Amino acid sequence: MIVLVCYLDDSGKDPQNPITTIAGYIAREDAWQKFEAEVEPYFAERQVSILHAKELHDTDGQFKGWTRLQKQAFVARISQVSGRHLMMGLSMSALKGSYEEHAGYRASGTPARRTVTPYTFCFQVIVDWILRDIRIGRAVHTEGVALILECGHENNPQAEEEFGYVREHYGLQNVLWSISFVPKSNCRAIQLADVLAFYSRRDGVGLLKAKEEGSATYETDTMVKIICESLPHRGFVATGFHDRPPA
Template identity: 20%
Template structure:
């Protein structure tokens, strides 16, 4: 059994970017991941109390459970958690949509008829995972889990994939779960948050975006894939919508 976990970042209406990030691994890899991740939660750093959850945004902002951490301690903890992912060799995925461009271009009747950027991220994530599984582990069943917070928006898209068993026979299930309770989703949170921040930098300066040093290892490795959907991609979606609308 293969399993992929995805979290989201920037899904609030005034966000400049919508991003999804996730991880794909085998059952054996996920067993190793959960053991290592839980050990870090229970003993994050010498002298620090156990953590209920790893959440990258509060760590960077020194909020919540990380309020008493110095900059050096937060940097060290970020390093330890990201290396759980890297050392196990999980495949990472990221999809981001320029929401500012989306809001400028998707207007009028399209707002109600074109799927929102969160759905576009969802579809890109599922399709990317399927393509990777078919290349690396053909024929193996796959379960995909997303953050519970986007269930209301995206559950219909999960049902769409599951309804087409002949086209997507690998998909054993698409579900939603709570990040605080499912450790792999906390790993996905790390990728989603980094991707959200990197996408904003990329949109400002496509020729020389500044990646957080902790994200650099993910960008440079062969087991990582990602896409940022910009004005050009959104215009293509609008043209397809116009073409379909003209025929109906």
């Protein structure tokens, strides 16, 4: 049986980051297989074994010596492949301080239980979008979806608990198939989610800074523009619970 698979990763869990982000992509299993096969030659050509977004941004590790244009071109090629095979990108960011002050705020329709962390809040919103977005919701409810997150995050048990609660509470056993955790080295799909999460968080921080400075304009991060050019994305940045509307 072919089901949909949503790969998710996070960014901003370290204390100095004001924003936590969870982001990733959803597609059918066979589409992910085509994506992996088509994108692999680009990694081989550039001798990239594992795509770590922070290393890419910092021009470190395997990306040492790369120019800005080389980094942007590499991401652009991967994004063009994603546009041919994937259904949608999703990213949710929450301002940590404001979230703690407004812990009662929740995604519409979710049960009135205490959300423990901004990470779990972002996860809840992503699941809500997967179930409700008109661009993918019908396919999700017809075919079912499996969620795959990067392993190692201290709040992954909370995400797993939330997934199980929503699945049982709303009778979605035939819709929310499973949740599992894989290392970054497992596949290009989880590495792609890492890139979206990292640059979405940076974009959220930029938006927050512009808001704090009272700026009437804000320039979206160039890498975010490249990532979002070939594929529909739904993104949300909660900065003090004043929203930038979803794309």
